[in-house]
Amino acid sequence: MATKERAGTGQPRRDAMGTVLAALNKLAGAEVLDRFGLRKPVEKGLYETTRAGFVAAGAASRTFASATKQSKPERLPAAPQRGQFDITPDEEQGMIRETVVEFAAEQIRPIAADADAKCEAPQGLLSQIQELGVTLVGVPEQLGGLGTERSAVTNVLVAEALAHGDMGLAVACLAPSAVSNALVLWGDETQQSTYLPAFVGENVPAAALAVQEPTPLFDPFSLKAKAYRTAGGFVLEGVKSLVPRANQAELFVVAADLDGRGPALFIVESATPGVSVESEPAMGLRAAGMGRLRLDKVKLPATALLGGGKADAYAEAIRLSRIGWCALAVGTGQAVLDYVIPYVNERHAFGEPISNRQSVAFMVANIGIELEGMRLLTYKAAARAEQNKTFARETALARRLCAEKGMQIGNDGVQLLGGHGFVKEHPVERWYRDLRAIGLTEGIVLV
Amino acid sequence: MTINLEIPKKFEQLVDQAHAAAAEFFRPNSRKYDQAEHTYPKELDMLAALLDGLSASGGGAGAGGVRRDGKKDEKPGNRNGSNMQLLLGTMEMCWGDVGLLLSMPRQGLGNAAIASVANDEQLERYKGKWAAMAITEPDTGSDSGAIRATAVKDGDYYVLNGEKIFVTSGERADCVVVWATLDRSLGKAAIKSFVVDRGTPGFELVRLEHKLGIRASDTAHFRLENVRVHKDNLLGSPEVNTEQGFAGVMQTFDNTRPLVAAMAIGVARASLEETRRILEDSGVVIDYDRPAQVQSAAAATFLQLEADYEAAYLLAMEAAWMADNRQPNSLQASMAKAKAGRSGSDITLRCVELTGSLGYSENSLLEKWARDSKILDIFEGTQQIQQLIVARRLLGKSSAELK
Numbered sequence: 016m017a018t019k020e021r022a023g024t025g026q027p028r029r030d031a032m033g034t035v036l037a038a039l040n041k042l043a044g045a046e047v048l049d050r051f052g053l054r055k056p057v058e059k060g061l062y063e064t065t066r067a068g069f070v071a072a073g074a075a076s077r078t079f080a081s082a083t084k085q086s087k088p089e090r091l092p093a094a095p096q097r098g099q100f101d102i103t104p105d106e107e108q109g110m111i112r113e114t115v116v117e118f119a120a121e122q123i124r125p126i127a128a129d130a131d132a133k134c135e136a137p138q139g140l141l142s143q144i145q146e147l148g149v150t151l152v153g154v155p156e157q158l159g160g161l162g163t164e165r166s167a168v169t170n171v172l173v174a175e176a177l178a179h180g181d182m183g184l185a186v187a188c189l190a191p192s193a194v195s196n197a198l199v200l201w202g203d204e205t206q207q208s209t210y211l212p213a214f215v216g217e218n219v220p221a222a223a224l225a226v227q228e229p230t231p232l233f234d235p236f237s238l239k240a241k242a243y244r245t246a247g248g249f250v251l252e253g254v255k256s257l258v259p260r261a262n263q264a265e266l267f268v269v270a271a272d273l274d275g276r277g278p279a280l281f282i283v284e285s286a287t288p289g290v291s292v293e294s295e296p297a298m299g300l301r302a303a304g305m306g307r308l309r310l311d312k313v314k315l316p317a318t319a320l321l322g323g324g325k326a327d328a329y330a331e332a333i334r335l336s337r338i339g340w341c342a343l344a345v346g347t348g349q350a351v352l353d354y355v356i357p358y359v360n361e362r363h364a365f366g367e368p369i370s371n372r373q374s375v376a377f378m379v380a381n382i383g384i385e386l387e388g389m390r391l392l393t394y395k396a397a398a399r400a401e402q403n404k405t406f407a408r409e410t411a412l413a414r415r416l417c418a419e420k421g422m423q424i425g426n427d428g429v430q431l432l433g434g435h436g437f438v439k440e441h442p443v444e445r446w447y448r449d450l451r452a453i454g455l456t457e458g459i460v461l462v
Numbered sequence: 463m464t465i466n467l468e469i470p471k472k473f474e475q476l477v478d479q480a481h482a483a484a485a486e487f488f489r490p491n492s493r494k495y496d497q498a499e500h501t502y503p504k505e506l507d508m509l510a511a512l513l514d515g516l517s518a519s520g521g522g523a524g525a526g527g528v529r530r531d532g533k534k535d536e537k538p539g540n541r542n543g544s545n546m547q548l549l550l551g552t553m554e555m556c557w558g559d560v561g562l563l564l565s566m567p568r569q570g571l572g573n574a575a576i577a578s579v580a581n582d583e584q585l586e587r588y589k590g591k592w593a594a595m596a597i598t599e600p601d602t603g604s605d606s607g608a609i610r611a612t613a614v615k616d617g618d619y620y621v622l623n624g625e626k627i628f629v630t631s632g633e634r635a636d637c638v639v640v641w642a643t644l645d646r647s648l649g650k651a652a653i654k655s656f657v658v659d660r661g662t663p664g665f666e667l668v669r670l671e672h673k674l675g676i677r678a679s680d681t682a683h684f685r686l687e688n689v690r691v692h693k694d695n696l697l698g699s700p701e702v703n704t705e706q707g708f709a710g711v712m713q714t715f716d717n718t719r720p721l722v723a724a725m726a727i728g729v730a731r732a733s734l735e736e737t738r739r740i741l742e743d744s745g746v747v748i749d750y751d752r753p754a755q756v757q758s759a760a761a762a763t764f765l766q767l768e769a770d771y772e773a774a775y776l777l778a779m780e781a782a783w784m785a786d787n788r789q790p791n792s793l794q795a796s797m798a799k800a801k802a803g804r805s806g807s808d809i810t811l812r813c814v815e816l817t818g819s820l821g822y823s824e825n826s827l828l829e830k831w832a833r834d835s836k837i838l839d840i841f842e843g844t845q846q847i848q849q850l851i852v853a854r855r856l857l858g859k860s861s862a863e864l865k
Contacts, residue, residue: 026678041605097466100783101540105464232758330751352856361859368863375865376853377846383856384797388773391780395467395772411750415769 045445068294069262069306076265077220082105082212085204089155091165093403102394108169111152118147123180124442131445136187136260137177144188145219149173153196156206158207159215162199165401167335170196170462171342171393175209178346179353182449183302184341186459190303191257193339193461194222197268197332199457201322206282209318210266221263224336225255225308226270231389235333235457238278240271240310248317249273251281251289251310258460261292267375268321269310270329270458279324281315289313299448303459332461334410335400339460341393341413344421344453347446350387351428354443355379359431383447385420392416397462418454425450467776470542473550479606480551483509484558489827492559496830500670502634503565503678510567543786545717549724549778556728560834561678563725570631571595571638574718575655578700587817590659594635596626596684604847606641607650611686613642620656620696622689625668628841632682633667636660640686644702652702657695664689675833716795719842719850720781723798726806726838727778730771733831738764740817760816767809793855800848803839809833 039289065242080328104112122140130136152169156159170192177185195214196209228236230281251271259265273279283290289311297305322328359370359379369375396409425447437442469477495503555563563569572593602608609623622642632638636658644652658665668683687833693700702753738748746760754762777798784791810832814821821828841846854864 027714094464095467097464098471099466099540100468100542100546100779101464101466102780102783103465103540106463125562188592189694232753233754236752333751334827356857369855370857370859371865373853373864375847376857377858378675379856380800380849380852384777384801385773387780387794387797388777391467391768391776392772394465395776398464398466398470404468407750409772411765412769412772415754415765416773419766419769434590 016095017459028091028291028362037310051167070250070293071291073290073292073308074221074263074265075289076284076286077213079209079213079266079284081205081208081379085208088202088204088207089157089199091153091155091162091199093167094164094168094401096402097398099163102391104172106170108172109170110236111170112176114147115149115173118143119180119185123184124179127181127184127302128439128445130181130187131186132301134296135304136184136302140184141188141221145217149188150192150195150214150219153192153327154199154211154215158199158211159272160199160211165403166381167338167397167401167462168394171338171397173337173462174342174460175346175349175390176238178343179350180346181302182343182347182419182446182452183300185346186300186303189339189460190224191219191222191266193224193336193459194266194268196335196461197321198282200331200335201280203318203323205302205318207322210282213266216234220265221260221266222266222334223258223260223264223308224268224458224461225258226333226336227256227258227456229254229256229307233455233457235270236278236330238270238272240269241275242273242279242281242315243273244274245314247314249281249315251283251313251315253310255308255310256295257300257305257310257456258292258295258302258304259300259457261304261308262302264292264295267308269308271310272321272326275324278329279323280329280335281450282316282319282321283310283313287315298451299445300452301448331405333457334396334407336461337410337414338393338396338400338406339462340456341389341417343460344417344450345390346384347449348382348389348421348424351424351443351446352379352382352386354441355382355431356426375431378431382424382427385416389413389417389420400462417457421450421453468544468777469550472542473547474788476547477554478551480554481557483513484555488555488558488562491562491603491678492827492830493563493824495565497677499672501679502561503543505560506566510569510784513566523778529861538749541786542783544858545720545782545785546779549720549782552721552724553715553728553731553775553778556725557732558728559678560725560729561676561836564630564676565634566680567634568592571633571718572635572637572657575639575697576657578717579655582696584657584694588637592631593657593683594629594630594632594638596629596638596640598628599625600627604844607653609643609653610646611642612638613644613654613656615644615693616690618693619690620693622658622664624686626684626686627681629669629684631680632684633670633680638665638684639697648702651864654700654746656691656695657697658686658689658691662689662691674832674836676837701731714844716792717785718847719799720778720785722838722842723774723778723781723795723802726802726835727771727775729831729835729838730774730806730809731803733810733828733835734764734768734771736826736828737813737816740820758819763812767812768803770801772806774805777801793852794842794846796851796855799843800839800845800852803845803848806838807832816833 151161155162198211199354228239242249242251244445266423267283269281269283270278290313292306293306295305359375360368362369392413396406399406399409428443429447432441432443435441473504491505570593572595576588576593597606599609613620613622639655640658646725664687666685668685671681748761748764756763781791781794781798784794814828814832
């Protein structure tokens with residue numbers, strides 16, 4: 016029958032043999048475990064998953080209160096229009112990149128495997144990244160930051176450099192700046208004076224831009240999470256997926272459909288009644304401590320709506336977030352290339368380095384070619400964004416290329432190491448898992 | 463020194479002019495000379511005269527050549543110069559018609575070689591001449607170091623013998639730059655290039671090829687039988703320098719490869735624009751914000767093709783930008799050629815698929831562009847040769863290690 020031939024439709028019918036096997040599995044399973052001495056490892060595995068997991072109310076948050084009154088929101092001016100084609104970072108960007116590259120090599124890469132296994136970014140690393148001022152560059156000087164103009168390109172260079180160390184840890188490090196960047200771009204004077212001081216202080220709060228939803232073919236412009244206007248403000252209802260550092264986050268910026276009229280962003284403090292989080296470890300990005308955010312009739316004040324709920328502000332947020340993911344893909348893609356080159360040069364088979372063979376060498380060449388294309392598309396989109404040019408097209412193309420070629424690079428990275436690529440002795444299997452996120456993730460980071 | 467990947471302000475007018483020339487001169491003649499293969503496109507004479515005045519001509523394969531010596535008094539800082547200008551012009555002209563661009567008088571690959579390696583006297587002598595390039599032989603394609611055509615010194619002359627194929631505009635050009643070896647036993651270093659005037663005795667046109675695409679551009683097959691050329695027609699040094707030799711000859715390609723990439727990019731853009739128009743006319747919405755997966759398959763395919771186009775475009779821009787800034791760009795030039803070559807074929811072919819019989823029939827130019835684009839993944843170094851070059855550079859391998 017035609018319907019039986021379609022892949023992935025329905026359960027196969029269980030024949031007699033299948034029924035016997037299923038029963039055998041049930042009855043004998045326990046014995047099998049014992050006979051092969053597998054009982055302990057299995058139990059240990061279960062135990063560890065539970066310990067890493069969590070279901071809790073939102074983290075207790077500090078009291079966010081407007082300390083000093085602002086008369087108007089502070090925005091970073093657009094970067095000046097440029098007349099020349101140039102791919103060289105300016106002097107300041109060059110220095111920032113160099114610092115972050117070094118930081119990623121010395122502080123991030125060495126702990127990446129451990130953080131991946133523990134599903135958590137160590138607090139020490141997160142404090143160090145704050146000291147580097149990664150969040151500060153996006154906040155205007157008037158609000159205590161270091162920013163003097165829009166700096167999407169700088170943010171891209173930082174994300175790329177961090178992801179060369181590890182994508183999961185990069186996401187953990189960058190998650191708060193997604194929220195602070197959003198507040199700088201779209202917050203009004205009250206929202207800025209209430210929340211931004213914490214992001215330029217000593218103890219930057221964990222915070223998350225929660226857009227993703229656990230639904231197939233997820234479209235950030237068609238959300239299941241709903242917000243309704245009430246007399247006092249809004250009520251939020253829904254589930255958000257892949258929320259970074261969910262159990263620590265004190266502040267969320269949440270995307271929800273407002274009154275059936277389209278998506279908007281809302282500021283949600285974690286201690287608000289009805290907010291709960293649960294762990295959602297994924298294929299990759301594990302060091303980011305991903306969780307689900309449940310919003311159960313969460314009551315928000317009228318001041319919670321970001322950017323006046325305007326459609327163009329929301330679209331800009333989605334695009335800037337996608338550029339961030341592209342930058343992460345470029346950084347991790349470069350990590351793959353830098354790792355496989357010495358490997359294929361040193362690995363011998365049939366009496367010579369495997370890189371003397373075209374099938375191996377061409378795979379490396381294609382990683383190099385596509386990676387450079389990914390990088391240039393990402394830079395172009397970011398440069399247009401910060402010069403206040405339209406950047407929807409460039410963002411879409413960068414995302415399309417990074418999703419497809421980024422995953423190909425991850426796939427080829429494992430392939431080039433063969434069986435060694437499949438085991439955790441080498442980082443390529445982690446990069447494979449992380450690179451799968453590109454193209455499906457929305458929100459989370461924002462440049 | 464700030465990252466910006468837009469067309470430089472100072473080249474915007476040039477791009478507009480080249481686009482106008484492509485739209486007014488090339489497009490209206492596109493189908494005509496595709497069908498009338500081997501007929502000289504006489505409209506080009508007027509355009510060439512017009513463009514000789516403008517430096518914006520585009521140029522078949524970098525007719526301006528790139529001389530990296532000279533000027534040492536340049537200001538420090540970022541430069542957007544002649545390489546990028548030529549690249550942008552070529553893209554626009556090939557948006558019009560790649561076959562016609564390749565047929566532009568005085569814009570041959572031979573002109574590029576002359577401009578790049580000729581001495582001052584030769585430059586003056588060949589000024590205003592149309593020069594084709596003859597490298598390939600019946601048994602030697604990508605392996606241009608293995609050519610068999612010979613040049614034997616005889617007093618003030620060299621005597622050339624051999625067979626040359628795939629000579630673009632070979633019949634129409636005033637002269638042909640012929641690659642021949644002084645001594646096969648000395649390998650690549652003994653390969654020299656000689657300018658042979660078309661009327662020289664013994665330089666015989668065997669035939670013109672009938673081709674899949676770029677049919678407006680003639681492709682000649684020559685036989686050389688005791689062709690005597692004066693020693694002043696040898697380009698570069700007559701000495702056989704086994705140290706450096708072949709690298710100098712091959713260097714021309716670092717400059718012309720981004721331009722062939724530009725040709726593929728121009729054709730690809732023509733296909734994408736026409737396909738978008740046809741798809742949108744029939745109700746397909748292509749949205750840059752909504753995820754590709756929730757759009758129609760046609761829209762998702764289009765986005766993917768456009769992303770490949772954009773990558774090829776920016777890689778070529780990067781290679782040209784590096785050349786303008788005197789940075790070695792052999793790696794980037796080959797990356798650009800590899801990406802543009804394969805994307806050019808993929809994009810133009812899938813555009814025909816997306817537009818169905820509209821695109822497949824001769825009523826539209828889409829089928830022609832899908833034929834024209836194929837050569838761009840072959841000449842000036844095939845896809846596979848580009849991958850070899852990129853791989854050797856990335857892996858730090860010699861041509862002996864990675865064959």
